[in-house]
Amino acid sequence: MMGAVGAGAGRELTSPPPDGISNLRFSNHSDHLLVSSWDSKVRLYDASANTLKGQFEHRGPVLDCCFHDDASGFSASADYTVRRYDFNTGREDILGSHEASVRCVEYSHHTGQVITGSWDKTLRCWDARVLGNKPPVGTYQQPERVYSMSLVFPHLVVATAGRHINVYDLRNMSRPEQERESSLKYQTRCVRCYPNGTGYALSSVEGRVAMEFFDMSEAGQAKKYAFKCHRNSEAGRDTVYPVNAIAFHPIYGTFATGGCDGYVNVWDGNNKKRLYQYSRYPTSIAALSFSRDGRLLAIASSYTFEEGEKPHEPDAIFVRSINEAEVKPKPKVINPAAS
Structure with missing residues (x-):
């Protein structure tokens, strides 16, 4: 554990991303934790066992991620693509793409659709069952x-x-x-x-x-x-x-908030x-996620460059x-x- 952080901070996960953490999310089925990062990778951890279970790589920073089921997920990247990963089989597919960086991704279990939001000012919906870089089932202009x-x-x-x-x-x-x-x-x-x-x-x-x-x-x-x-x-x-x-x-x-005050x-x-x-955590809080049963809180301590390029503590994930x-x-x- 870092010297600057007390024991009450939680357990620090091993093998954290070396560059800015953009988001992290717990699975709805287990203590698996999906993490996206500016180092262009999506990582899957077992938060309880403190192990890295696998990782996939984009061609640009990964700005968001979400689960499909317990061992597969979706990611949104600055390389303009939306991808799906299966950590059990090692399979990776491009689900679709935008005309600019993809900032957000959500999966709706009710509709079976992946929804992405981009800096190209559009919202797009994708059929999660269709593999390959296919046209979206819907595109919706945003202001x-x-x-x-x-x-x-x-x-x-x-x-x-x-x-x-x-x-x-x-x-x-x-x-x-x-x-x-x-x-x-x-x-x-x-x-x-x-x-x-x-x-x-x-x-x-x-x-x-x-x-x-x-x-x-x-x-x-x-x-x-x-x-x-x-x-x-x-x-x-x-x-x-x-x-x-x-x-x-x-x-x-109830809810937790995380700020640039750490x-x-x-x-x-x-x-x-x-x-x-x-x-207080070592640097800015970039993302938070409660586990499905509320027993655990994952905390991304990761400088968010609100003050530009400067020396800062290494990125870390605390559970x-x-x-x-x-x-x-x-x-x-x-x-x-x-x-």
Whole structure:
């Protein structure tokens, strides 16, 4: 373990990517962890056994990844391609391509489609069963470059440059169900849907997170709010850090955020409270993912070049065992005198 990090940081995975980690995701079936990196590789780890199970290589930086099943996945790359990997057989296929870097990839188990978002300002859907570089089954123009995507069936939320948010119904992708503007003032970094499918959390470069709801009624929109996080105040001066990552706990619906300050915070969104802050990690938090049962949290400590080229700590992946007290919402205390 690095000297700068306390024992509470979690177990550090061996053989981490040597260059910037763009994303990591736990499998829905095991403690397998899929990791994409700027070193042009996709890696599969067994997070519990702390072993590297395999890796595949693109011709350019890999900007995102997601699982298909427990031993195969999809990746999005700056080489303009979308690829599928089977770590059991060693087979690799190009699923399709865009006209610019592919920033985001998601797989919908309900529709059997792979959805990709690119800096060519399009969203594309691919049939996961069709191998080879085939035309997409659908191409949907976006208002700007795609920065982040998230889906909880039937909703797909797409966040682009220019603070645009498009919400799609996966059962009818012909046009967005909602076209919205971010309620945050600055560039979007991450969007993640609530596990219960009622809305999404959005983070930005100015150290804020917005909690949004799909219900456009007056009552539904009255529930939305935004809050400040990943800020440091010294001598009366605020230092603001981008919030790069959001991950929801699959059981409790609480969520973790990771920022360029190197901190991971856990929040109870319903009660608008911070539940926990972990000890500072060596460098920026680039990505977060809870395991399927919420027992583990994978943390990518990886400099995100928000301050340009400079000396920084090596990239590392920490896997933290989660204590229920860190993620379980605390019951509201009712003051009898106030009732």
